[in-house]
Amino acid sequence: GAGVSQSPSNKVTEKGKDVELRCDPISGHTALYWYRQSLGQGLEFLIYFQGNSAPDKSGLPSDRFSAERTGGSVSTLTIQRTQQEDSAVYLCASSRLAGGFTDTQYFGPGTRLTVL
């Protein structure tokens, strides 16, 4: 079946602009996660959605970052007023069940964000 998909694959933007990154999880997966990967910070957790529960935003680095998940499926990560330190690869992952024994997270191909 189809895996996690993300779009765009690459995004170049100017400092101060807003960007939206999209994630389509694996069908039937109730949990969705956003991470980012950068040279300086490695892989970092950003935010987590589980079903209809309020998202866990504990990893978001600033209030310029937000995310939503519509209809329990597609998620959008929004970065407002982008800064150069936001440049990274943003990875989305989904799992069938969060916190259970079948909660292996499957990752999408990522969106490479470059802020000039």
Place this chain on the structure above:
Amino acid sequence: ELKVEQNPLFLSMQEGKNYTIYCNYSTTSDRLYWYRQDPGKSLESLFVLLSNGAVKQEGRLMASLDTKARLSTLHITAAVHDLSATYFCAVAQKLVFGQGTRLTINP
């Protein structure tokens, strides 16, 4: 704060040799994952370890977990070039990753 440390961070091996990558974590966790990442690619799940003493094997890779020591190992047997990649361990539901081990296997 949960911290995860891998060593070594860089590993250059000859084909046919055996080696082990170590993953230590700082606080109790009920699960540990190993992922592989090829250059420019995303993360591929290798193993999920859910209990003390768990051992899983796939081909030339074997992973084990000692929850009392807060240690996992990824053992490579008779390495082949195709195993060249960066390997990450990760702990907890909101994954906390190690730094990654960049493995290069030379002919």
